[in-house]
Amino acid sequence: MAKPASWPESGTVAAPEGATSAVWGACKGSGAKPYLAAVHLDGAGGPAYKCSCPSRKIPCKHVLALLVLWAQEGVHTREEHPEWVGNWLSGRVERRKKAEESTAAPADPKRAAATLKAREEAVESGMRELRLWLDDQIEAGLAEAPKHGYGHWDRMAKRLVDAKAGAAASAVAALPAAIRSAHWPEALLERLSLLHLLVSAHEAGDALDAPTRAAVRARIGIAVKAGEVLSEGERVRDTWRVLGLRDAPTEDGQMTARRVWLHGEKSGRTALFLSFARLQEGPRAPFRAGTEVEAEFAFYPDGHRIVPVADTAARTASPPEGTTVAEALDVCAAALAADPWRDTWPVVLAGAAPAHDGRWYMATADGAALPLDTDAPWTLLAVTGGHPCTVAAEWSPRDGLTPMTVWDREGRVHPL
Template sequence: MSAGLASVRRVIERWNRDQVLALAPDASSQKAAQGVSSPGKWSNAGVTAEAVWGECKGSGSKPYRACVDLSGPAYRCSCPSRKFPCKHALGLLLLWSADGVPDADAPADWVAEWLDQRRVRAERPAPAPRTAAGAAPDPKRAEQREQRVAAGLEELERWLADQVRQGVAGSRRHDHWDGLVKRLVDAQAPGVAGTVSRLGAVLGGEDWPARLLSEYALLHLLVVAHRREPPAPAVRGRVGFQTSREEVLAGETVRDLWDVLGRRDEEQDRLISRRVWLRGRASGRAALVLSFAPVGQALDASLVTGTTVDAELAFYPGSAPLRALVADRHGAVPATVPPGSALERALEEVAAALAGDPWTDSWPLVLDAVAPMRDGNGSWLLGGPDGGLPLHPSAGAPWRLVAASGGRPLTVAAEWTPQGLRPLSMWDEEGQVMVL
């Protein structure tokens, strides 16, 4: 017997039926696991010193793939269960403890890939502890969350495939995504759950099928990107792994004269979020400062549209960093008209941001020498003689901008979105700011 197989035998002797059942999250999981622990339920099973794996017949056309890293233990299964370990992982362990899984020289390819991903993740430098009291984070809890998120994203991928296969005609109900949102929340992926919960907003326009498919494509891209090792910080942030305020403030800061371009408040689920857009005079960097408050409570109003602040900003990690915290303020400075960009240069900036983070849905721009105008279809644009960019449908007719412009070009701050520009503020010929 090889050294590897001898190691497997030694592990089998240590794991008995009671030890396996003790891993179950509840009594119902114990009962369900025993129902799928018979040899007839499993195929392509194997065990090495590292892991045990197999394919269990389920209700679908494809069997569920389950595997267990014996060094953890850690579990992975393609079933949609939100319990860890699920009944298939437990059933596989029961079958293995009864010597019902054949020895193998090497893990199956899909098992080896998962084990390699776990090794890469384990070798990454650990982030600084996030607890204020200095207590070390619980690695077991962190690993459990990683597994829940991975399982939730796998379910999302299957759900997206079903939507594309069946067509989007059945998506016209605003509650179409409610069940999926709840499962993603249970899987501890709040970022992607929030994205899915807002899909109903695309149903209002005539082009809703194309927009919905575009949103599905971005969600699928996020799932695929999360499987890469290691996932990019922007990907983990979109999924819902948050970087703490303390970690952000402990990083490098960017000091500049920051022009406050505008702000927008939104209410969702009895919570108001305030988005404040800034741009650095010397760095040219864009920044977004977010604050939140329950309905009826005051929001942070320290960043006033049209002012310029001498401040140090700390940016959240990402390929195209945008969200930031004000780390330190050195006082206000006289406000002047912020430097603007031509339309072509502004579009190049947006393209660079999307290349770094394809899920970017807004970006602040300061446009130089532009005015409101109509195109041949009567839709409103913001631009000049060489063309313009369409306004967001929610912006309506920009009468205040039309009145202030009088046909003359102005400097206008706007929020770029895939559906068009949202005007934030403008500066007239005398340098006076007007909030739009």
């Protein structure tokens, strides 16, 4: 498709400084009308894509073919472009301008305080209702849970959405998944208990320490904007080693979340960079496994999630210092003590190798092992060859160990 014959019409749009601002084209398709594709190259936050084809992939094959053709110098600058291209580009510029104006506009302190008060009251009401609902589930008995349809759980979840407690709503909506598991009574009781603990922690309010209080608010769904973190959050400058990254769907299944774990060389801090994208797209992150960056991070109130203060330059790093299984579990236990609702935490194991004993494990020379979250770790086996290595992974008490990065015996890095 990336050949001139497939594109009867194509062209580029020049920016005021002369660089290429956008690429557009009309591609021959199976129907009578061509597919109209365009790429805004200097869009805020990265390129933006548009195509009239019905594909749900973004970017679609027509956009990719157009970019390949342009990279091969098969698309030439034209002084004029079709009306649909101009409308799309001007609309994007206008939306960006409005967003910048709204960000720059000073906030009304009284209005902001009133909005915050209304939000807190709505959340408090929702959490009180959640406590009553949880009591009802226990009084009715767990044996009744499989008899309920999805509407039983969705009604409470929707009530929490109305109460501005979106994260708590997602936790309620995920309860039917626990009922479908093999040991569903234990799984359901565990999740109901964590929700009960969340309600109790919210009621405790300022009696909690600051990091745990921040974790509670995040688990309820009271978000802190990145701008607030940059202006008010704790800042730490350090050499940050990128341990690894992992993509996973969000609880509602609507988006993909990318978790990137970093470790500070001097501070000893664990940092988490989160990015999100629609299911058809890949989340972006300015970090690559096996590298290190000299950077300053602004930390969210929970003490782990970060916002990079400025662009950073990465360099190749040596393998990180690993720990034993017992030491790794101690670190995870400390993280869970501050945030009992956390389901993953990064660990780095030294001298660990895949082992099989009914199921797959990562085992160390002292005989300790952690179960893997997969029954077929073929990529891990291929990379390690069964030999001991340094492994950075996510540990979940519920799901097991998910390797993210492996450093082999020669110190070479292998992102998984």
